[in-house]
Amino acid sequence: MVVNVRQSAELVCKLAKHVQIKQDGIKQVANMIVKALQSNSYSIQSWKQHDLHPKDMNEATLNWILVLDTLNFSFWTENPQKFVIRYKEKNYTGYWSLVAAINRALDEGIPLTTPQFYADITTQQFETIFRSETDTRIPLVEARVKNLREVGRKVIEKFDGSFVNCIKQCNQSAEKLLESITSTFDCFNDVSTFHDIQVGFYKRAQILIADIWACFEGQGFGYFQDIEYITMFADYRYVLAFMNVLTYSDSLMQHLKDGTEIKAGDVMELEIRGSSIWAVEVSSQIQANEDLRQRDLIVNSIIIDFYLWDYCKEYRSEIDVIPMHKTRTIFY
Numbered sequence: 390m391v392v393n394v395r396q397s398a399e400l401v402c403k404l405a406k407h408v409q410i411k412q413d414g415i416k417q418v419a420n421m422i423v424k425a426l427q428s429n430s431y432s433i434q435s436w437k438q439h440d441l442h443p444k445d446m447n448e449a450t451l452n453w454i455l456v457l458d459t460l461n462f463s464f465w466t467e468n469p470q471k472f473v474i475r476y477k478e479k480n481y482t483g484y485w486s487l488v489a490a491i492n493r494a495l496d497e498g499i500p501l502t503t504p505q506f507y508a509d510i511t512t513q514q515f516e517t518i519f520r521s522e523t524d525t526r527i528p529l530v531e532a533r534v535k536n537l538r539e540v541g542r543k544v545i546e547k548f549d550g551s552f553v554n555c556i557k558q559c560n561q562s563a564e565k566l567l568e569s570i571t572s573t574f575d576c577f578n579d580v581s582t583f584h585d586i587q588v589g590f591y592k593r594a595q596i597l598i599a600d601i602w603a604c605f606e607g608q609g610f611g612y613f614q615d616i617e618y619i620t621m622f623a624d625y626r627y628v629l630a631f632m633n634v635l636t637y638s639d640s641l642m643q644h645l646k647d648g649t650e651i652k653a654g655d656v657m658e659l660e661i662r663g664s665s666i667w668a669v670e671v672s673s674q675i676q677a678n679e680d681l682r683q684r685d686l687i688v689n690s691i692i693i694d695f696y697l698w699d700y701c702k703e704y705r706s707e708i709d710v711i712p713m714h715k716t717r718t719i720f721y
């Protein structure tokens with residue numbers, strides 16, 4: 390049974406003690422996004438404009454995106470030395486190190502995106518694929534191998550060896566695909582308990598659907614008649630705090646400044662994740678202004694999230710004044 394993400398986010402926001410939403414910050418973000426969309430500097434096509442993202446809208450790319458989002462979590466390292474992937478004479482860290490490692494493996498003839506391969510991937514094969522330029526390994530190696538094996542085996546068992554069958558069975562409904570992914574693959578089932586109530590954020594399941602939608606530009610395998618069902622992806626995008634959309638309590642801010650780990654499922658973690666989703670939802674409601682609709686510019690929580698993530702990358706040095714929370718988890 391899938392927990393409704395919006396209801397989870399609204400509930401967390403209502404009961405939150407450590408994180409508050411600021412209306413003026415919401416308006417600022419809304420205006421920023423409207424300007425970016427109106428000037429055509431941001432759109433659904435932005436996903437494919439990243440050098441390392443695949444461009445072909447075919448089944449091989451679907452398989453690529455499934456492996457990407459099976460592993461798309463927790464790149465931050467305890468020590469200052471980062472995990473680095475070198476690919477085509479360039480070094481990559483964070484999310485881009487994952488993308489580079491997948492592309493490098495395929496270039497080296499390793500069928501990393503084929504379920505029959507990664508269903509039985511060994512830790513040693515994984516370590517070779519994700520070998521780093523530094524002495525720092527990618528975090529959570531064992532969990533990543535476990536995720537790949539689970540997803541590979543279930544794609545073989547339940548979808549006749551091909552993820553495209555999972556998508557076809559959902560009849561172009563994002564809600565159904567979210568239900569199918571989170572009920573089939575345990576490693577995507579991102580749920581927690583907040584004041585004894587179950588809440589679901591499903592970050593990687595939602596970004597999996599969003600990456601497919603964006604890469605296929607809302608067509609073919611990427612066509613979903615209810616894509617607005619997908620919310621922003623709840624992780625540690627502290628850009629919302631930087632933009633004064635969210636404010637943190639003194640005790641939470643002290644935690645962040647000390648860099649002390651916040652356990653997955655801790656009330657502070659859930660308040661950051663849930664309030665982030667709700668803030669973007671409120672912002673997207675402002676978005677739906679007439680001008681954008683008349684120019685049929687697509688404005689939904691996915692576009693807002695992607696825009697904020699890319700913005701965060703571009704202005705990382707300024708934004709890092711707000712330390713991100715350190716939660717070690719396979720969910721983001």
Ligand SMILES: Nc1nc2c(c(CN[C@H]3C=C[C@H](O)[C@@H]3O)cn2[C@@H]2O[C@H](COP(=O)(O)O)[C@@H](O)[C@H]2O)c(=O)[nH]1
Nearest residue numbers: 436461462463464483484485622624626694695698721
């Ligand atoms: N909320 C949200 N989280 C996102 C992304 C993406 C990449 N999306 C790309 C695809 C289309 C867009 O145009 C983006 O270019 C990665 N992440 C998360 O960030 C973390 C890695 O961070 P760092 O270590 O700093 O690279 C890690 O938890 C990862 O799961 C996003 O879009 N939204």
